[in-house]
Amino acid sequence: PQKHTLEWAKRENQLKNPDLWLLSKLQQVIEAYTAKLETCEFNFALAVLEDYVIETLSRLYVPMVRKELWTDDPETLNRRLAIYATLWHVVKAVTLLFNPVTPYLSEALYQKVYRKLNPTLPESVNFESWPEPAEKLRNTTLEEKFEVLFKCVSLVYSARQSAKLKRRWPLSRIVVVASEKVCNALRNVEELFLELANVKTAEYTQEVPESASQKEWTSVSEDSVQLLLDVHRDEKLLGEGLMRDLARRVQSLRKELGYVPTDILEAARIAELDNESIAQLKPYLKDMEELVRVKKVYLHSKREEFETEWHEYRLDDRKVYIAIS
Structure with missing residues (x-):
């Protein structure tokens, strides 16, 4: 975070429209939130901040950049670092804004995340300056x-x-x-x-x-x-849609079994697929491997083809069986 800052991302021309939009909305939030606090309209102030965190940041921004963050391609490393720089800047500002109403949580976040990764910061969140809206980041x-x-x-x-x-x-x-x-x-x-x-x-x-x-x-x-x-939907679209349906279930199984989301596993196996589904899926196996973070995806007509611990899932009106290792 000390090297790959928001200023670095700007200089390297790595900020894209979603980042610029999120930063622009932050300036609006800082201005509105501060004004509400100054007039003691605390409920309205917190509503502004809550909407930014839940709607703007979590439900809108994150889905727009999730695909870029998920890849491990070294050629797009700077782009990923720019997204992290944007998130660092935004979440730090939000932490400071929340400090008057959630001081213990804000201090804990500040110490365990920000001070830990950047020891040159002030000793406490209370020693930080109050965020000011930056007009140069506003883009109506x-x-x-x-x-x-x-x-x-x-x-x-x-x-x-x-x-x-x-x-x-x-x-x-x-x-x-x-x-x-x-x-x-x-x-x-x-x-x-x-x-x-x-x-x-x-x-x-x-x-x-x-x-x-x-x-x-x-x-x-x-x-x-x-x-x-x-x-x-032609055969290609049907195949890609089926791949995404199955990828979601593999990701669900990863979560159930307690795997770290960023870990790359050896294999995912999917069984009880008919020949038509297998044919539709084959062109998208590489995409699926990247989505579910495994080195190889194997397709089986029958579970008996490979001995492992299978997990049953519903796929529309049929059952499929998935194993990961």
């Missing part, structure tokens, strides 16, 4: 684009729910029918939009295309924004 234009992004992603989730399509299942394309302003906002954060919506491609238009009347589409609209989701 980016915040507006992210508001559009989250609104459209929420609509995608609604469309998926109505079509009974899990969020983990990738889809081929989405058509956004909206004003030029909304379309441009999404174009500027398209990589994130596709990632969060779990869609391969996006098209933007001001008029509903003629093909939207076909059965392969599901539609949802709100406030002059209409989204059309192509619900047809």
Whole structure:
């Protein structure tokens, strides 16, 4: 943390839109929280801070950067360090903001995390300066684009729910029918939009295309924004969706057995799969190995093919058996 600071990340041009958005929102929170404390509106002040920690940081930011943090690729090390630098800066500021209302917890975090990793910091959280909003980190234009992004992603989730399509299942394309302003906002954060919506491609238009009347589409609209989701899934999309379903169950088993999330295990084995499922999964085994952090994934038609401790899981209307080692 002393070397790879937020300033370092800026100099190296490693900060991406999610980081800049999180930092911008932090400046807004510091200003609003401080103002509420000064007028003794403690409940409202804490509501501002709670919303930032739970919604902005945990539920919105972390999913946007989780995939980048999960990889061990040495070529993206600086990007991972930039995310850690962002989190260090943000969580430290939040710790200082919480100090007046949770002094013991704030001091414990400060000593066990911040002082431990950076002994040059002041001896106590109480010796730190109160956070001040940094105008150079505020970006209201980016915040507006992210508001559009989250609104459209929420609509995608609604469309998926109505079509009974899990969020983990990738889809081929989405058509956004909206004003030029909304379309441009999404174009500027398209990589994130596709990632969060779990869609391969996006098209933007001001008029509903003629093909939207076909059965392969599901539609949802709100406030002059209409989204059309192509619900047809070919063999590749079915295979990737199945891989993600199984990966989730392998991750669940890792947790049940008490493995450290970052540990790379020797193997994961999945049994009682039919031939069609095995054929669909084979192109995605490398992706699955990275997702569940194992060196090798093995597929078995029958449990009897390999002697081990199998764990039973439901996969929609069938049973599968998983083992890890």
